[in-house]
Amino acid sequence: xxxxxELSHEHQxxxxxxxxxxxxxxRLEADEKVDVTHLEKxxxxxxxxxxxxxxxxxxxxxxxxxxxxxxxxxxxxxEGRGYVKxxxxxxxxxxxxxxxxxxxxxxxxRNYGTLLSQHIFKEDHILYPMADARLSPEQQAxxxxxxxxxxxxxxxHGKHEEYHRLLKELEAVYLS
Ligand SMILES: [Fe+2]
Ligand SMILES: [Fe+2]
Numbered sequence: 001x002x003x004x005x006e007l008s009h010e011h012q013x014x015x016x017x018x019x020x021x022x023x024x025x026x027r028l029e030a031d032e033k034v035d036v037t038h039l040e041k042x043x044x045x046x047x048x049x050x051x052x053x054x055x056x057x058x059x060x061x062x063x064x065x066x067x068x069x070x071x072x073x074x075x076x077x078x079e080g081r082g083y084v085k086x087x088x089x090x091x092x093x094x095x096x097x098x099x100x101x102x103x104x105x106x107x108x109x110r111n112y113g114t115l116l117s118q119h120i121f122k123e124d125h126i127l128y129p130m131a132d133a134r135l136s137p138e139q140q141a142x143x144x145x146x147x148x149x150x151x152x153x154x155x156x157h158g159k160h161e162e163y164h165r166l167l168k169e170l171e172a173v174y175l176s
Contacts, residue, residue, distance in 0.1 A: 003135075003143040004128035007057065011120045014050045016167055016175075017042060018113040021087075023174040025106030028094070036095050038173065039105065041166055043087050046112075049163045051081065053155045058123075061146050065139060066131040073127065076119040083112035 093101025
């Protein structure tokens, strides 16, 4: 698999978690009971799978080898981190039954989803094709092995599969 294909594949998983977060937010706003461990697991997915692993591969490995509108892409990543922090910060309040915290979670989940969906569209349709046009087969191969290293060393062996299992588990609860 080409490195950009791997990244696009990860986008699909991230978009699926964004749909789940949206549903969780709707339930919270409707005052329905939501399992708080699901909130914690979904936010952990976004922090590790989406930010640390996926954005890490982009920022440290792909972007430096690519021309293009990188300032915008980096800005989106930074803005996203602000929403993720707000999600994390709202969880203790939700555990205590604080309705304002529940609304904050829903609102930040929505904002994060809007931002990342547009960001992913730009990468899939503009940035990645541009990167593929620039990278030689040797650079592609090198990038592929660097990505494998990130999976093993930064994220941890078997973690990627674990996150896909979590996605399936939450899909069954919120998207079926
Ligand atoms: Fe990105
Ligand atoms: Fe991306």
